[in-house]
Amino acid sequence: MNWYTIGSFTFPSTWAAVLISFLITGITLHFLFKKEQAADWYSNVAFVFIVTWKFSVILFYFQMSIKHPMTILYFDGGIKGYWLAIIAVLIYLFYAKIKQAQIIAVAWLMTVSVYELIYALLENIPLWMTILHVTGNILLFIMLLKKKQFSQWLIQIIILFTAFQLFTYSLRGELLSIPVLTYITIALFLVVYTIIRERKTTTSKRGKNNQG
Amino acid sequence: MKKKIFAIILVAVLAGVLIANILNTSADKKKQSELEESYAVESADEKAKTKDMIGGSEGGLEKGDRAYPFELKTLDGENVKLSDYQGKKVILNFWATWCPPCQAEMPHMQNFYETKAEEMNVEILAVNLTKADKGIEKVKSFVTDYGLTFPIPMDEKGVLGSKYQAFAIPTTYIIDTKGNIQNKIVGPMDEEMMIKLVKEVD
Numbered sequence: 306m307n308w309y310t311i312g313s314f315t316f317p318s319t320w321a322a323v324l325i326s327f328l329i330t331g332i333t334l335h336f337l338f339k340k341e342q343a344a345d346w347y348s349n350v351a352f353v354f355i356v357t358w359k360f361s362v363i364l365f366y367f368q369m370s371i372k373h374p375m376t377i378l379y380f381d382g383g384i385k386g387y388w389l390a391i392i393a394v395l396i397y398l399f400y401a402k403i404k405q406a407q408i409i410a411v412a413w414l415m416t417v418s419v420y421e422l423i424y425a426l427l428e429n430i431p432l433w434m435t436i437l438h439v440t441g442n443i444l445l446f447i448m449l450l451k452k453k454q455f456s457q458w459l460i461q462i463i464i465l466f467t468a469f470q471l472f473t474y475s476l477r478g479e480l481l482s483i484p485v486l487t488y489i490t491i492a493l494f495l496v497v498y499t500i501i502r503e504r505k506t507t508t509s510k511r512g513k514n515n516q517g
Numbered sequence: 518m519k520k521k522i523f524a525i526i527l528v529a530v531l532a533g534v535l536i537a538n539i540l541n542t543s544a545d546k547k548k549q550s551e552l553e554e555s556y557a558v559e560s561a562d563e564k565a566k567t568k569d570m571i572g573g574s575e576g577g578l579e580k581g582d583r584a585y586p587f588e589l590k591t592l593d594g595e596n597v598k599l600s601d602y603q604g605k606k607v608i609l610n611f612w613a614t615w616c617p618p619c620q621a622e623m624p625h626m627q628n629f630y631e632t633k634a635e636e637m638n639v640e641i642l643a644v645n646l647t648k649a650d651k652g653i654e655k656v657k658s659f660v661t662d663y664g665l666t667f668p669i670p671m672d673e674k675g676v677l678g679s680k681y682q683a684f685a686i687p688t689t690y691i692i693d694t695k696g697n698i699q700n701k702i703v704g705p706m707d708e709e710m711m712i713k714l715v716k717e718v719d
Contacts, residue, residue: 306713306717308700308702308714310701310702310703310704312685312703313618313685313703313704314703314704315701315702315703315704317713369624369625372624373620373621373624375617375618375620375621376621376624378621379618379621379622379704379705379707380621380625380705380707381707383707383709384709461523464527465523465526465527465530468527468530468531468534469530471530471531471534472530472533472534472537475533475534475535475537475538475541476537476541478538478541478545480534480538
């Protein structure tokens with residue numbers, strides 16, 4: 306893990322990679338999916354994630370936060386706060402009425418791809434690994450964009466994409482790591498979510514047919 | 518995508534995962550035995566080098582540099598030398614009582630010291646920048662209020678603080694068991710961060 310210092314603040318490369326990824330993905334979604342207003346819910350996702358992770362420090366370090374309130378300013382909820390933030394985001398995504406649900410998968414693939422690229426640059430990952438990783442991610446992303454309306458295709462790409470991340474992490478010997486666990490968790494959510502949304506649209510179509 | 522093609526691609530990727538992990542574990546084992554061999558040869562040279570180093574003021578602040586040796590009196594009146602802690606990892610922290618992030622990180626440092634420091638082979642040296650602080654009584658009451666039990670070397674002349682470039686405080690250096698600097702952290706650390714940093718060095 307490489308640590309970077311800006312001014313009077315030192316942080317690990319992962320934090321920078323996540324923030325930059327949120328920014329770039331958000332901006333790209335804004336231009337690519339203006340009609341669907343994807344940047345709207347995506348920025349909400351980023352907000353929910355960061356705020357939950359940051360203020361979960363009160364929950365997990367309650368006594369310290371009361372006794373030394375500066376804890377809330379300077380610290381965060383740590384790894385427990387991170388997973389709480391992930392859960393909060395998934396709850397948000399589940400209940401937010403996002404019109405084009407396929408775009409969630411697009412946003413996810415983009416977020417991961419940008420994150421992994423920035424992380425590789427900040428962590429001096431061997432060049433061949435980075436090129437392999439980026440190429441694979443871009444390929445899968447393009448494949449996703451091609452037929453994003455069909456849920457079977459969507460699910461397949463999500464699974465392949467996640468398996469590919471497992472592969473690149475295995476090359477680095479980091480298979481058992483938080484990013485990998487996160488990728489698997491989100492992939493599971495996306496697959497289940499896609500299936501549920503698909504069922505809802507088929508039942509509503511059937512209902513309309515019966516009425517006719 | 519036809520189910521067959523998807524299944525084949527997925528199996529291929531997962532096979533890659535398996536192979537990559539197997540290759541990595543065998544490479545790790547090889548590295549481990551090579552390292553052990555080189556240590557056996559190295560120890561004789563190391564002893565000669567250390568003898569040279571301790572006398573001089575040679576050192577630096579970059580990763581891998583030898584940490585500048587020093588000798589200071591602690592708040593308790595004891596004498597400490599950085600070289601006393603060879604063989605232990607050292608969290609060398611620079612702080613003052615009036616600095617808010619220093620105040621914020623102290624409870625975390627104390628907690629880490631009580632619960633994890635011994636098993637992780639870590640010592641904490643929290644150098645108080647006495648010259649820039651508000652008097653020894655202030656420092657004493659601070660230490661009592663926060664219940665700190667780790668050594669508090671007092672930089673009364675201000676020389677060490679400037680040598681270690683502790684201009685924005687808190688500044689912390691992570692020093693490995695050989696006495697070399699491995700990381701510089703500016704800003705407060707919580708317990709999780711300290712555990713991560715200490716795990717990363719030998």
